Every structure is written in C-alpha cells, then in structure tokens.
Amino acid sequence: MAQKLAFTASSAPSAVEACDALIRAYGQADEAEADVIVALGGDGFMLQTLHRTEGLPAPVYGMNRGTVGFLMNEFADDDLPERLAAAEEAVINPLRMTATTVTGEVRKALAINEVSLLRQGPQASKLRILVDGKPRMEELVCDGALVATPAGSTAYNYSAHGPILPIGADVLALTAMAAFRPRRWRGALLPKTARVTFEVLGGDKRPVMAEADARSVRNVVRVDVESAPEISHRLLFDPGHGLEERLIREQFA
Structure with missing residues (x-):
C-alpha cells in the first residue's frame, strides 16, 4: 500500500514550487492521517514544522529548499517513496x-x-x-x-x-x-x-x-x-546522512 504523504513548504518560492510538484506527483494527505510529513524549506522551517506537528504520530522528512539544511535531506523530486522506505529515524527530545x-x-x-x-x-x-x-x-x-x-x-x-x-x-x-x-x-x-x-x-x-x-x-x-523526555520528535534521514553522521562530519569541516 502506498504511503500517505503530507507536504508542507516554507514561503520561499523554490520550496512552494517543489511542494506543488510533489503534490501533483504523489497526492496530498491530511497531516493527522499521514504516514510521513514531508517538509520543504530550511532548518528554521523544519523547527517550525516539528513544533507544529508535535502531537501527530507521523515522522517528518525534510528536503532542503533553504540555505544550510542541517536537519534536511538533499532535494530530489523523484524516487521519493523509495527514499522514505529506506530512511533512518532519529528521535530527539526538546x-x-x-x-x-x-x-x-x-x-x-x-x-x-x-x-x-x-x-x-x-x-x-x-x-x-x-x-x-x-x-x-x-x-x-x-x-x-x-x-x-x-x-x-x-x-x-x-x-x-x-x-x-x-x-x-x-x-x-x-x-x-x-x-x-x-x-x-x-x-x-x-x-x-x-x-x-x-x-x-x-x-x-x-x-x-x-x-x-x-x-x-x-x-x-x-x-x-x-x-522534556515525554515529548519526542521523529525525523527521517537518507541512509548514511543521518544526524549522527552529520554531527561527526561537522567536526572535521
């Protein structure tokens, strides 16, 4: 069964354009019923999305349409279901x-x-x-x-x-x-x-x-x-590009 995806984007034109294209390709589910929430933007927008969806069960998979994108994956508009199926999860507490x-x-x-x-x-x-x-x-x-x-x-x-x-x-x-x-x-x-x-x-x-x-x-x-250990945020990352790898890589930049 295909995953139900909910797309959300920052106000940046590149993010809005990408979001519209992904919705046309994969459809748009309600966030409360989605299997995965896909956020398009930068790190600031990812933080906004995590706060806003904190009470929802779906994890958040970010794609970078901003500047740094430390909490985001690289953007691509194809093979998204395959990327989500292979993604690794990181759980963080605020x-x-x-x-x-x-x-x-x-x-x-x-x-x-x-x-x-x-x-x-x-x-x-x-x-x-x-x-x-x-x-x-x-x-x-x-x-x-x-x-x-x-x-x-x-x-x-x-x-x-x-x-x-x-x-x-x-x-x-x-x-x-x-x-x-x-x-x-x-x-x-x-x-x-x-x-x-x-x-x-x-x-x-x-x-x-x-x-x-x-x-x-x-x-x-x-x-x-x-x-606040009772609150958990679930983030999805492409294999080999999770937070653990990014934190190590940042120290040798």
Missing part, C-alpha cells in the same frame, strides 16, 4: 523553558535546538547559574548563555564555541557567549536530566531576554531549563 519576567509573568516554551539568554542593551548581562538547585556560578558576566540539545549543538551553540554533542548522548551543553568574567570559562557538559536555572542580576540596569528556538521573552529575571 527542552522546556520556564521564564519569569520582572512583572512576575511566567512564560513557557519548548526548544528543539536551544534555550538562550541574551543581553537586551549595551551592557553585558550578569547571570547566576544553578544546576538542580545548587549554585554553581555566582556571577557570569557575558553577552549571554545558552543550553543546547545534541540536535542543536551545531547551531547557535557551535557558533558560540560550544561543543558538538553526539545525537545519542544523554548530555546538554551549557555555553557562555563572549564571557567577560570568568574570562576563560567555556561552559559545561551536564546530564540530560539536569535542571539549569539562570538568575538575572541587576536586571534593571542590565536587562536580559530569553529565547526558545527564536520565541522571545523580554525582561526576564529567572529562566529554568530542563529536558
């Missing part, structure tokens, strides 16, 4: 962010790649870091800090000189951005079960914002970050 603002408002969001704290103004942020409720760093002066999953370790985390994590590793990367004090602090590797708390020091003069996969909360005073 992070849960709980951010408290200066007004006492509590905002929650999920992040597949990372949760980051960033200074809002010209002055460096000052952060106090706790792990599982235990103070680990009384004051980190920096442009920001983030907690990244293995799947997100090659994104913002890597640009901030954080480590690339194997996709099966049960660890999270805690990375500072432009750390001023301690000047040489390069971050930490934490168990996946760890709960990381950032407390903003002097936020009235040094305001800080938090982001979970580009969803922002401004003027935070506290941000809690922990893995």
